[in-house]
Amino acid sequence: MPNSNSKFHCNYRGGQEAGRRELVSRSLQSAQYCLEEQDFGTAYAHYLLVLNLAPELKTSVKETFQFTLFKWAEELDSLARIQDLFNCYEQALELYPNDEVICNSMGEHLFRMGFRDEAAGYFHKAVKLNPDFADAKENFYRVANWLVERWHFIMLNDTKRNLTYLRAIENAVHSGCRSVLDIGTGTGILSMFAKKAGASFVYACELSKTMYELARDVVAANNMEKEINLLHLKSLDIELPKHIPERVSLVVTETVDAGLFGEG
Template sequence: MKVLCRLGENDIAKKYLELALESHPYFLPVKRNLLHLSWNEMPRWHFRMMNDRLRNQAYDKAITSLISKGYKNAIDIGAGCGLLSLIASKNPEASVVAIEESKTLARMCKDVLIENNVKNVVIMNCYSTDIKEPLGKCNLIVTETFDVALFGERVLESIHHALSTLKTEDDFKVVPARAKVYITGINLPFILY
């Protein structure tokens, strides 16, 4: 199971654990591993992010405003469970490509869009940087791949790639459009290794 999980094959690991549990319903190590796998399917930070009302309202306001101004061909990099794609798809004239590398989150994104009867979003399960040519028209890039240090989740690489490869129009927008980085100097009498 650990090998399958390290390879990102959680679905296969889950299937084998469920088969093992069917043949031995009271075998506690299998139950424990199945519970562990289920708990780790969704990153813990995702719950806090999805419940951040101010953050989500700011994304909604920015994306809705830009789409109403004609930026209707959107790519959602790191789509997660599909919140930004869902926001962009509210305008029926919008065309959205949701790119998510995690199989679990891509599946969840698909479920969210089906549940909301969304028809104008295409989901791709891959890294955005693996795409070598434009996916069609693109004049809006939305993303929420920022961690607390701004440089995690390959965000700068992803946005640079999107601007050089996926964006097709000279008049384009990126949401979020800017960030602030705060630095604090620390004086240590010794070097930490």
């Protein structure tokens, strides 16, 4: 009897595998036919089925899947089916989470719809995945020009101003302030001042996704990524001890703005 049961289970599993291969094969044929008929929505659905049933085919169908996704996304965009478009990209990124081409395309759609901060995040990820991806680099720099206010550059080149902040932070840290929170960190310059001054714990929050990613790059370039805890949060949303273990002894910020005149 045991041998009979074992044989049955083997036959059952073999039948399941044969059925899976048959379904994958038919779905691939149907997807190709739909592409020839320019029925991109149905083709996309077939490719989703194939990739979920046969993840081992991800590499071989990747380019065709991308083409199908982009064509279907163009149709959804033209029909103003924005949520469906985003859902398709989310599904695609679940299958290919580290695909710079899909990330860049998602960013382009977001940028055209006015979601510039979110678009910058996808462009930045695409560049991180492939630093030689020219389209993603161009897109990231373009959206950064929209999001990074001009006064940032004036402020960063204001030596007298920066030295004043540096000395004030050094005085506070040397007086016993060992934990620091930088609100609206921007490029992360005040956080780095605090760490260089000797603060034991430095936290920095930034609401803008673009500036947050920029701060991460700047901090990493200065070899402080393990010493400064960057939070993509609004300061009012910070919770203890969820984001920061305890109250800090010093808060620094450079969020002064005169409205009409701006910074600087």
